Amino acid sequence: MKELNRTDRLTIASILVAVILFTGLVTLKQPEVQYACTIDETVNKLGASGDVISAVDVNKALLNNDGSLILVDLRSPDEYQKSHIGPAINIPIQEILEKQHLENFSDLSRKNKTLVLYGKDQTEANGAWMILKQAGFDNFLVMEGGYGYFAPAVNENNNSAVSQGYYAEKPAYNFKEVLESFGAPVSSQAAANPEPVKVIKKVKKSAAEGGC
Amino acid sequence: MNKKYIIPVVLLVGLAFILVLLPKKKPYNELPAKDLLKQVTSSSKFISPEFVADRLIKKDPSMILVDVRSEDLFREYSLPGALNIPLQEIVKPAQMELLSQEGIDYIFYSTGDVLADQAWILCKRQRIDHIYVMKGGLNEWFSSFFMSLPPAETASNEEIELYQFRSAVRQYFTGGETQTARKPAGEAISITPKKKKSAAEGGC
Numbered sequence: 001m002k003e004l005n006r007t008d009r010l011t012i013a014s015i016l017v018a019v020i021l022f023t024g025l026v027t028l029k030q031p032e033v034q035y036a037c038t039i040d041e042t043v044n045k046l047g048a049s050g051d052v053i054s055a056v057d058v059n060k061a062l063l064n065n066d067g068s069l070i071l072v073d074l075r076s077p078d079e080y081q082k083s084h085i086g087p088a089i090n091i092p093i094q095e096i097l098e099k100q101h102l103e104n105f106s107d108l109s110r111k112n113k114t115l116v117l118y119g120k121d122q123t124e125a126n127g128a129w130m131i132l133k134q135a136g137f138d139n140f141l142v143m144e145g146g147y148g149y150f151a152p153a154v155n156e157n158n159n160s161a162v163s164q165g166y167y168a169e170k171p172a173y174n175f176k177e178v179l180e181s182f183g184a185p186v187s188s189q190a191a192a193n194p195e196p197v198k199v200i201k202k203v204k205k206s207a208a209e210g211g212c
Numbered sequence: 213m214n215k216k217y218i219i220p221v222v223l224l225v226g227l228a229f230i231l232v233l234l235p236k237k238k239p240y241n242e243l244p245a246k247d248l249l250k251q252v253t254s255s256s257k258f259i260s261p262e263f264v265a266d267r268l269i270k271k272d273p274s275m276i277l278v279d280v281r282s283e284d285l286f287r288e289y290s291l292p293g294a295l296n297i298p299l300q301e302i303v304k305p306a307q308m309e310l311l312s313q314e315g316i317d318y319i320f321y322s323t324g325d326v327l328a329d330q331a332w333i334l335c336k337r338q339r340i341d342h343i344y345v346m347k348g349g350l351n352e353w354f355s356s357f358f359m360s361l362p363p364a365e366t367a368s369n370e371e372i373e374l375y376q377f378r379s380a381v382r383q384y385f386t387g388g389e390t391q392t393a394r395k396p397a398g399e400a401i402s403i404t405p406k407k408k409k410s411a412a413e414g415g416c
Contacts (some may be wrong), residue, residue: 005217007215007216009215010216010217010220010244011219011220012391013217013220013225014220014224015223016225017223018224018226018227025230025234031244031245031246031248032244032245033244033246034245035242035245035337039242039303039334039337039338041302042334043299043300043302043303044332044339045331046299046300049306093249093252093253094249094250096249097245097246097249122324122326123250123324123325123326123329126326126329127252127253127329127333129249130252130330131245131249131252131333134245134248134337135245163289168324168325168326168327169281169322169323169324169349170323170324171323171329171350171351172351172354172355173351173354173355175288175289175350175354175359176288176289177355178358179289179358179385179386180384181387182358183386184386184387184389185248186343186384188282
């Protein structure tokens with residue numbers, strides 16, 4: 001009798017362990033939207049250009065009306081109501097990872113449609129683009145310059161300054177020349193390496209201390 | 213062998229198999245995509261050039277500028293005291309370690325703010341705190357400090373103060389005599405201190 005009890009207890013204990021581990025594994029919280037590429041893959045994807053489309057090209061596609069591009073307005077519904085680019089649909093940037101939109105995006109991706117993101121400025125669209133890229137969508141483009149830039153760019157199609165395109169990271173000034181024009185001794189300042197920044201060693205968090 | 217051990221052994225071996233078959237965990241504990249999106253859309257990631265200039269002039273030791281442009285562009289011109297970490301390098305372990313130092317605000321800048329924002333998003337995914345993007349980048353830095361025109365006679369006090377501050381910054385960075393460069397009021401950016409992880413304390 002005693003022997004049997006011991007066996008039972010052992011069995012019950014191991015079954016309990018198994019059940020606890022199993023439920024733990026099953027209910028393990030997984031983020032809703034998974035990253036499709038590692039951080040290093042993302043960095044490499046950033047290096048490839050061609051993810052930006054010019055306002056003029058967007059306009060051409062709209063005029064052709066061939067449905068090859070789908071415009072997405074990332075601004076708030078209020079701003080969208082006031083004015084937006086013709087056929088654009090409104091998905092506020094905060095909502096781009098909602099389930100219904102994601103399903104829609106993968107649907108369009110299967111149909112080889114390209115979506116063009118624009119926001120109030122290029123940085124906003126770029127943020128959304130990076131999130132979607134990391135979530136595994138490769139069928140998105142960023143419109144250069146943002147919403148405010150579209151109308152002047154399209155209206156002044158022949159303007160040489162505009163047709164050269166807009167590049168968010170293009171210097172607006174020759175920084176050195178501007179500094180020199182204000183009498184700064186630039187040449188020496190630029191040649192000399194900037195002061196080395198002292199790197200303060202991270203203080204290790206002390207492990208549990210104390211005790212008697 | 214004792215029969216009573218068979219059931220637990222079978223169970224544990226089965227569990228061991230399940231554990232082996234589980235997908236490999238990612239090396240970093242990354243910020244989930246939805247939380248990353250929240251961070252990306254918050255406006256607190258931007259810091260104005262005026263705020264950066266103010267801290268630079270005060271030689272604030274808790275701020276380090278990070279130039280995410282290429283090495284060539286950095287050599288040609290960079291803000292005083294800036295570190296150069298090109299975008300392609302930024303998620304390398306050494307840089308991650310550097311950027312996760314506590315008590316230091318890292319301010320990313322590039323020519324505009326798209327490149328800096330990209331670097332910022334990458335770092336945020338790796339759960340780096342205390343990083344900011346300089347709004348408008350060097351282009352805005354130059355347009356506010358070097359290209360701003362004096363305000364009209366009828367301008368509000370704030371506008372005049374802002375202009376005076378900008379002129380003072382310009383003089384500071386071009387080697388002119390320094391006026392008192394005081395940042396215009398009403399632009400306080402609150403920086404929430406990181407919660408200290410308390411080490412497990414022992415005792416009796």
